[in-house]
Amino acid sequence: MPRRRGPTDQGLRTRQTILRRAAELASVEGLEGLSIGALADDLGFSKSGLFAHFGSKEELQLATIDAAREVYVQEVIAPALAAGKGLTRLCALCELFLSYVARQVFPGGCFFASAMAEFDCKPGPIKDKIAEIQAAWMETLRRAGASAVDAGELGPHTDPEQLAFELEAALLAANWYFHLFDDRSYMARAADAIRLRLSADATKRGRATLATRSTDTTAVTT
Amino acid sequence: MPRRRGPTDQGLRTRQTILRRAAELASVEGLEGLSIGALADDLGFSKSGLFAHFGSKEELQLATIDAAREVYVQEVIAPALAAGKGLTRLCALCELFLSYVARQVFPGGCFFASAMAEFDCKPGPIKDKIAEIQAAWMETLRRAGASAVDAGELGPHTDPEQLAFELEAALLAANWYFHLFDDRSYMARAADAIRLRLSADATKRGRATLATRSTDTTAVTT
Numbered sequence: 238m239p240r241r242r243g244p245t246d247q248g249l250r251t252r253q254t255i256l257r258r259a260a261e262l263a264s265v266e267g268l269e270g271l272s273i274g275a276l277a278d279d280l281g282f283s284k285s286g287l288f289a290h291f292g293s294k295e296e297l298q299l300a301t302i303d304a305a306r307e308v309y310v311q312e313v314i315a316p317a318l319a320a321g322k323g324l325t326r327l328c329a330l331c332e333l334f335l336s337y338v339a340r341q342v343f344p345g346g347c348f349f350a351s352a353m354a355e356f357d358c359k360p361g362p363i364k365d366k367i368a369e370i371q372a373a374w375m376e377t378l379r380r381a382g383a384s385a386v387d388a389g390e391l392g393p394h395t396d397p398e399q400l401a402f403e404l405e406a407a408l409l410a411a412n413w414y415f416h417l418f419d420d421r422s423y424m425a426r427a428a429d430a431i432r433l434r435l436s437a438d439a440t441k442r443g444r445a446t447l448a449t450r451s452t453d454t455t456a457v458t459t
Numbered sequence: 460m461p462r463r464r465g466p467t468d469q470g471l472r473t474r475q476t477i478l479r480r481a482a483e484l485a486s487v488e489g490l491e492g493l494s495i496g497a498l499a500d501d502l503g504f505s506k507s508g509l510f511a512h513f514g515s516k517e518e519l520q521l522a523t524i525d526a527a528r529e530v531y532v533q534e535v536i537a538p539a540l541a542a543g544k545g546l547t548r549l550c551a552l553c554e555l556f557l558s559y560v561a562r563q564v565f566p567g568g569c570f571f572a573s574a575m576a577e578f579d580c581k582p583g584p585i586k587d588k589i590a591e592i593q594a595a596w597m598e599t600l601r602r603a604g605a606s607a608v609d610a611g612e613l614g615p616h617t618d619p620e621q622l623a624f625e626l627e628a629a630l631l632a633a634n635w636y637f638h639l640f641d642d643r644s645y646m647a648r649a650a651d652a653i654r655l656r657l658s659a660d661a662t663k664r665g666r667a668t669l670a671t672r673s674t675d676t677t678a679v680t681t
Contacts, residue, residue, distance in 0.1 A: 265580045267489065345580040354576030357638035358487045358567040368639050402632060402648045409635070410628035416579035417590050426624045437659065 252290055255280060256304035259297065263305075264345030267355045268298045268363060295362065302366050305348040312337045314377065324390040324435065324443050327381040327404075328450040331431050334408050335424050338415060347412045349374070375401050390443035391435070400438070407431050474512055477502060478526035481519065485527075486567030489577045490520045490585060517584065524588050527570040534559045536599065546612040546657065546665050549603040549626075550672040553653050556630050557646050560637060569634045571596070597623050612665035613657070622660070629653050 258280055263271050273291060277284040291297040313333040320329035338347055345351055353371055356364040382397035391400075411427035414420065432447065439447055480502055485493050495513060499506040513519040535555040542551035560569055567573055575593055578586040604619035613622075633649035636642065654669065661669055 267491070267577065269489070270491070351576060353635055353639055354573060355489065357635055364639070371636075371639060399648060399651060402636070402645070403629065403652045406628040406632035406649075406652065407625065410624060410631055413575055413579055413631070414593075414624070417575055417586070417593060423624070426621060427628075429621060430625045430628065 252300075253304070255282070255287065255290060256301055257308070259301040260305040260308065260348055261344055263298075263301055264343035264348045264351050266345075268301065268352055269355065271298060271301065273297060298363055299366060302352065302363070302370070305343070305352075306370055308342060309337075309349065312342055317381075323381065323385040323388040324439070324446040325450070327378065327385055328431075328435070328447070330378060330381060331404055331408060332428075332450070335411060335427060338408075338412050339421065339424050346416050347409075350409055350412045375405060378404055385443065388442075389440055390446055391438045392440055395438045400434070403434055404431055407434075474522075475526070477504070477509065477512060478523055479530070481523040482527040482530065482570055483566055485520075485523055486565035486570045486573050488567075490523065490574055491577065493519060493523065495519060520585055521588060524574065524585070524592070527565070527574075528592055530564060531559075531571065534564055539603075545603065545607040545610040546661070546668045547672070549600065549607055549657070550653075550669070552600060552603060553626055553630060554650075554672070557633060557649060560630075560634050561643065561646050568638050569631075572631055572634045597627060600626055607665065610664075611662055612668055613660045614662055614665075617660045622656070625656055626653055629656075 255276065259271055259276055262276065262279065271294065273287045273294065274284050276282075276297070277287045280287075291300060313330065317326055317329035317333050320326060334347070343351075349367065349370060352363075352367045356367055378401035379397045382391065382395065382400045385391040386393060386395050386397060407427040407430040411423045414423040432450075435447060436444065477498065481493055481498055484498065484501065493516065495509045495516065496506050498504075498519070499509045502509075513522060535552065539548055539551035539555050542548060556569075565573075571589065571592060574585075574589045578589050600623035601619045604613065604617065604622045607613040608615060608617050608619060629649040629652040633645045636645040636648075654672075657669060658666065
């Protein structure tokens with residue numbers, strides 16, 4: 238017999254629906270483009286109902302970022318952590334990011350790339366939150382690289398922080414140019430850049446790992 | 460005896476002042492954040508006076524992009540073309556971009572990186588104009604890479620289009636992370652990434668060219 242849902246469950250689901258839509262809109266129009274009124278119209282909710290959930294625009298923006306982070310964890314981070322360790326994880330993080338952009342999980346591309354570009358020069362709680370999330374993402378890439386060095390898949394001279402920066406650079410550029418030129422080949426360019434960059438530092442063991450990933454890379458970007 | 464300035468000269472200078480300020484504001488607040496009213500307030504001009512220059516917000520946005528392009532040509536493109544050909548030009552383009560970001564020629568970072576991020580998913584004349592400018596920039600990088608191959612500075616297996624994408628990726632990532640984390644070390648990360656990427660494809664002649672550039676790279680990023 239199914240458990241009866243209380244009003245709290247219902248409220249949470251409504252909140253989730255609102256925030257998921259807010260994140261979709263913000264990926265195209267920007268977080269500053271979000272308004273409680275426009276979101277209420279879009280969802281067919283009353284404006285006062287939405288105000289009951291979010292007291293201010295900033296509260297809505299911060300909650301939207303949290304909701305987008307949950308999507309990102311579900312689409313990119315969690316499956317990459319489950320895929321394996323070291324170089325396998327590092328490849329999976331990159332492949333899953335490109336897949337998440339190519340599948341247009343958010344219609345405006347990577348939510349966090351958009352948010353970072355919008356708020357990189359606007360001090361305040363929104364910028365702080367985005368900086369914290371981007372730092373965590375870079376740290377996830379760095380750790381996977383460091384563990385690939387520890388496992389002997391990347392050579393000892395590899396600088397995991399520099400490597401994380403370079404991989405992130407290719408991923409972000411793919412996100413922008415795919416949308417600006419409406420050209421999916423930028424996904425393959427990023428995948429090629431990443432594969433070459435990793436190959437340059439890979440040991441024999443690392444090259445064996447990379448060989449098992451090449452099919453996956455093609456799969457997610459076409 | 461100095462030439463008497465007609466009203467046309469005066470009008471042109473006023474227009475330039477307006478658009479330069481508009482580009483500065485847009486690099487922080489976005490092109491959608493521009494308004495004729497707010498710009499008039501900021502400059503101490505009358506709103507009706509500004510309307511005489513620009514009939515609509517979109518006209519102001521398009522004129523602002525043109526003004527920003529002039530700045531970009533002056534700060535990055537022209538001195539790089541004057542620096543030399545082939546690999547020298549390619550290095551100069553990258554160094555001058557990093558310098559233009561580090562010197563905060565626009566307070567919000569690269570005007571075009573911001574504009575691309577804002578309009579990459581918003582079809583219309585603004586997106587078209589930004590796409591055209593970004594395509595021209597990528598073509599400038601590609602041509603310099605191709606001429607470095609022709610000059611025997613980069614090996615014959617170099618793909619100049621892929622190389623342009625990878626260099627642009629490092630430059631864009633430096634722009635975002637420098638501002639997001641208020642951390643100038645991202646400039647050095649990008650310069651390192653670019654130097655390593657070019658070294659990987661460089662011939663003996665190319666390595667000699669790169670050796671002459673290393674001081675410049677440090678100079679522009681510190």
